Amino acid sequence: xxxxxxxxxxxxxxxxxxxxxxxxxxxxxxxxxxxxxxxxxxxxxxxxxxxxxxxxxxxxxxxxxxxxxxxxxxxxxxxxxxxxxxxxxxxxxxxxxxxxxxxxxxxxxxxxxxxxxxxxxxxxxxxxx
Amino acid sequence: xxxxxxxxxxxxxxxxxxxxxxxxxxxxxxxxxxxxxxxxxxxxxxxxxxxxxxxxxxxxxxxxxxxxxxxxxxxxxxxxxxxxxxxxxxxxxxxxxxxxxxxxxxxxxxxxxxxxxxxxxxxxxxxxxxxxxxxxxxxxxxxxxxxxxxxxxxxxxxxxxxxxxxxxxxxxxxxxxxxxxxxxxxxxxxx
Numbered sequence: 001x002x003x004x005x006x007x008x009x010x011x012x013x014x015x016x017x018x019x020x021x022x023x024x025x026x027x028x029x030x031x032x033x034x035x036x037x038x039x040x041x042x043x044x045x046x047x048x049x050x051x052x053x054x055x056x057x058x059x060x061x062x063x064x065x066x067x068x069x070x071x072x073x074x075x076x077x078x079x080x081x082x083x084x085x086x087x088x089x090x091x092x093x094x095x096x097x098x099x100x101x102x103x104x105x106x107x108x109x110x111x112x113x114x115x116x117x118x119x120x121x122x123x124x125x126x127x128x129x
Numbered sequence: 130x131x132x133x134x135x136x137x138x139x140x141x142x143x144x145x146x147x148x149x150x151x152x153x154x155x156x157x158x159x160x161x162x163x164x165x166x167x168x169x170x171x172x173x174x175x176x177x178x179x180x181x182x183x184x185x186x187x188x189x190x191x192x193x194x195x196x197x198x199x200x201x202x203x204x205x206x207x208x209x210x211x212x213x214x215x216x217x218x219x220x221x222x223x224x225x226x227x228x229x230x231x232x233x234x235x236x237x238x239x240x241x242x243x244x245x246x247x248x249x250x251x252x253x254x255x256x257x258x259x260x261x262x263x264x265x266x267x268x269x270x271x272x273x274x275x276x277x278x279x280x281x282x283x284x285x286x287x288x289x290x291x292x293x294x295x296x297x298x299x300x301x302x303x304x305x306x307x308x309x310x311x312x313x314x315x316x317x318x319x320x
Contacts, residue, residue: 039277074279105185114261118265
């Protein structure tokens with residue numbers, strides 16, 4: 001199998017920065033996400049992730065540093081968390097989500113908590129100033 | 130050649146000015162409300178004298194309304210950027226003494242207008258915990274064919290405003306209805 005390369009998208013006002021490193025297993029998304037064509041935007045991200053999760057036993061850390069996302073993106077994030085949960089269950093993956101939120105941003109914290117309630121993976125909530 | 134405006138033009142601008150002022154509208158958009166316009170709205174809202182959370186919620190409500198219009202409005206215009214026809218409508222952000230008020234209006238098919246109205250009624254009938262459950266359940270439903278959204282926009286508008294959804298419909302003809310949606314966020318939240 002060809003070596004998977006680092007997946008990187010530089011963010012702008014309405015698309016997030018994406019930095020997935022297959023070497024370290026650190027997946028990071030930050031910024032805002034409200035692209036009009038969210039499905040198309042997320043497609044290559046999900047495809048890369050699918051390939052990355054073919055190999056069992058990986059240590060995967062997903063650093064979620066989004067500051068705003070629309071509902072269409074919220075659905076794509078659910079798909080990502082479902083994939084990570086499945087990876088943990090069926091491929092012995094060691095998965096952790098670090099959910100960052102700005103201190104006082106109860107909405108961003110609550111969004112993370114609602115995902116955490118629905119998928120069987122470890123979430124740590126980390127506030128910053 | 131006279132450069133004077135016609136009386137009609139003068140009158141309508143005056144009416145528009147009065148209307149916007151009377152409703153304390155800080156922003157009003159008509160046409161294709163693209164993500165570039167949305168990012169401008171986001172910047173403007175962050176300058177408002179309220180808590181950051183309220184600003185973010187207002188922004189989120191505008192985004193959901195704009196994207197509903199963008200994808201589902203029955204009145205469409207050609208976008209050079211998208212190389213296809215995009216839904217058009219109006220969005221305003223205003224306020225009264227107690228609330229920030231985000232309104233959207235667009236022409237919908239009679240069928241869509243009925244389903245939006247029914248969905249508002251359904252959402253308005255749910256208590257907070259039920260609404261949260263409905264949100265989670267809907268997010269897990271399969272992607273609807275030819276619909277790019279997650280089908281939770283109205284749910285999120287209600288949850289973020291911590292209020293009911295106000296709506297109104299005006300039948301235009303057999304096929305089309307003008308639908309107005311009004312979401313009100315209390316100024317007292319997070320004070």
